[in-house]
Amino acid sequence: MSSFRHSPSSDHFTKVELGQLLFFDKGLSLDSSVSCASCHKPEFAFSDTVAFSKGFQGRLGLRNAPSVMNMKFRDLMFFDGRAKSLRDQVHFPISDPNEMNLAYEVAIQRIAANPVYAKAIMQLYQTLPNATNVADAIASYEETLESSETPFDRFMSGDTNAISESAKRGRELFLGDKAKCFDCHFGPDFTGDEFRNIGLYNGVTDKDAGRFDVTKDPADLGKFKVPGLRNIGVTGPYMHDGRFKTLEAVIAYYNNPSAFVKQAVNIDPLLTQPLNLSKQEQEDLKNFLLTLTDNRFINR
Ligand code: HEC
Ligand code: HEC
Numbered sequence: 146m147s148s149f150r151h152s153p154s155s156d157h158f159t160k161v162e163l164g165q166l167l168f169f170d171k172g173l174s175l176d177s178s179v180s181c182a183s184c185h186k187p188e189f190a191f192s193d194t195v196a197f198s199k200g201f202q203g204r205l206g207l208r209n210a211p212s213v214m215n216m217k218f219r220d221l222m223f224f225d226g227r228a229k230s231l232r233d234q235v236h237f238p239i240s241d242p243n244e245m246n247l248a249y250e251v252a253i254q255r256i257a258a259n260p261v262y263a264k265a266i267m268q269l270y271q272t273l274p275n276a277t278n279v280a281d282a283i284a285s286y287e288e289t290l291e292s293s294e295t296p297f298d299r300f301m302s303g304d305t306n307a308i309s310e311s312a313k314r315g316r317e318l319f320l321g322d323k324a325k326c327f328d329c330h331f332g333p334d335f336t337g338d339e340f341r342n343i344g345l346y347n348g349v350t351d352k353d354a355g356r357f358d359v360t361k362d363p364a365d366l367g368k369f370k371v372p373g374l375r376n377i378g379v380t381g382p383y384m385h386d387g388r389f390k391t392l393e394a395v396i397a398y399y400n401n402p403s404a405f406v407k408q409a410v411n412i413d414p415l416l417t418q419p420l421n422l423s424k425q426e427q428e429d430l431k432n433f434l435l436t437l438t439d440n441r442f443i444n445r
Contacts, residue, residue, distance in 0.1 A: 196387025
């Protein structure tokens, strides 16, 4: 924990320290009741524990709050990619009526009226608080939330005892043709930042069309940004609508999507046949996923 808490020692802030203060500041919501951290809780790898988070006056959002760790190398933001970067993302939750419900310009005015923030921003950016430098400070803080010290990382750097035999078998499954996870969850953070459709949209009972809402391209119907899987053991519930409470349920879904969703529209060809994973193989996959947890934040 200590290496992650940036406690300002003097009245000279770094961008990261300033961004941390803003991330935890409820003053960025209309009635000063909600901060970024209300939904992105540090002890759950900066995600929330409920399917839909409560924002301004208890209003529920439309999607599950994902982890904001390991965002540094992400491309587009949100499940549908509607924000172009981590910096571009910041104003969305502040002005969203279901989340913080404060016009972004008003949030900037509040920050400008706070002598500590105003002074820090003048020192760091040589200008008054504005839409750009406030977003930059918050994003700079988020960019420090990179995980690395996991059993999986120790295993990859040569410590063969860092993960169990079951997790090793799970890793082989994850990478291989039988479970096919790596076809979508690839790269150091287990995402290639693509939009893919795993079958959770049918237009009738499951109506969130994902990427399609941004591009209006029928080929994007039901596609969602592939989430990274670091810290996945602590970021449940899972998927854009938080429909699965456990990793067991996620893996059971991938094992046979058609048993869960009727008439999925535009489902990825990789997922049209059951995987036929045995109970032991499903357990092995789960044990592999649990090696991706960076315990430095988990301070419960
Ligand atoms: C009321 C709950 C709530 C609050 C408050 C909130 N968020 Fe979020 N956050 C969400 C939800 C829900 C999503 C996913 C929305 C979507 O994909 O459409 C999200 C998505 C994100 C993402 C994109 C992650 C990704 O994988 O694409 C980032 C980054 C983020 N939030 C940062 C912030 C910051 C910074 C603040 C404060 C300025 C904040 N959030 C406030 C609920 C919240
Ligand atoms: C065709 C691409 C694809 C394949 C193959 C795939 N995934 Fe996914 N995965 C996704 C997408 C897209 C999502 C987000 C879907 C959503 O939110 O509706 C996702 C979500 C998840 C989540 C939930 C993440 C979160 O934060 O809520 C987990 C866990 C997961 N996948 C694990 C796996 C495992 C294990 C496998 C192999 C058995 C696998 N995935 C195979 C694309 C894929």
